[in-house]
Amino acid sequence: MIFQLSDFLFPETPARLFPDTAERPWVLEVGFGDGRFWPPFAHTFPEAPNYLGVELSGVSLLKAERRLRAAGLPNAVLTKLPASVVVREVIPAGSLDAIIVNFPDPWPKAGHTEQRLLRVPFFQLAAHRLKPGGAVLLTTDHDEYFEFACAEAEASGVMRVELAEPPAAALETKYALKWRDLGLGVHHARFIPTAHPTDSAAVSFAPYPKEESAVPHAILRLPDALHPQNLSQTHFDKYTARGGQHAADPVGWTVVLLDAYRSLAKDGLVFLAHVVEGELTQEVLVNVNPRPDGQFLVRLARFGGPIITPGVKAAVATVTAWLEERGAETTNRGY
Ligand SMILES: C[S@@+](CC[C@H](N)C(=O)[O-])C[C@H]1O[C@@H](n2cnc3c(N)ncnc32)[C@H](O)[C@@H]1O
Known part of the structure; x- marks a missing residue:
């Protein structure tokens, strides 16, 4: 199902987003591209977890929606919005089991690192929105972004870094195949919260109304x-x-x-x-x-x-x- 910003509550509840499966684990994927990761990954669980996918490209959104429908995954919501807006405004505190980021845009040019998603503010926000035992999972071919993300996670003061093998499905996405054809290797890390920040501006919800106020x-x-x-x-x-x-x-x-x-x-x-x-x-x-x-x-x-x-x-x-x-x-x- 595709959601626009106005379809969400601020913050949401799993019971409203996934009424038939609210008690299942909840996974957020950032930048799902053409949606190749989720169907094979979801099918590694006895019951498919609830899924919220965020992506900036409208063309990718439509491709992924078709793919998820064909895979028979009704407890999946896709939206065309920036990840940090969704994590900050839509996701309640302590509610996600995983945030998955496969092959994020690396913004390799000097002076462009501000555009990267996996920086200190995002890790602080993620630590607040993950459940105890949850993690941010990063898979990337990009050596420099990988080191950068690990350093930012450490610098956030709320995450520890665990190096691990990527899930098999992360090696079959469109970008995984593209980089494999070029002979590039892959890095994978799990960023695991060590603290649940409560007082940082990064973890508070912006002043969006929970209910629509009078029309201005x-x-x-x-x-x-x-x-x-x-x-x-x-x-x-x-x-x-x-x-x-x-x-x-x-x-x-x-x-x-x-x-x-x-x-x-x-x-x-x-x-x-x-x-x-x-x-x-x-x-x-x-x-x-x-x-x-x-x-x-x-x-x-x-x-x-x-x-x-x-x-x-x-x-x-x-x-x-x-x-x-x-x-x-x-x-x-x-x-
Ligand atoms: C390099 S592609 C990887 C796509 C897919 N994960 C894969 O492995 O094939 C990065 C994707 O992230 C999306 N993206 C970039 N910044 C984003 C953001 N702030 N929020 C959501 N999606 C984003 C882009 O539109 C693009 O589709």
């Missing part, structure tokens, strides 16, 4: 020049706003208004906004629709199932600010 909106009067019939292309340039940084969220949000459209159905406007909050990006639509009293309602559209994060609320505020800068007068704010 504003009511305003538009000057004649901004009425949808009167707007023209010359009124619009890309527009960026930033904010929301505080102690618990030093990154904050960035909202870029990419474009605005006339709505034929409502005689209103629709703004397309790109919202970035750390590794989480969402594209949202913000409607500006006429009300019977002659004012306009600025409101987040439900299209695409956005998660109402602080950045998404800020998208509504940013559209409102854009209109105010051009003469609109806000009479009511709900964001």
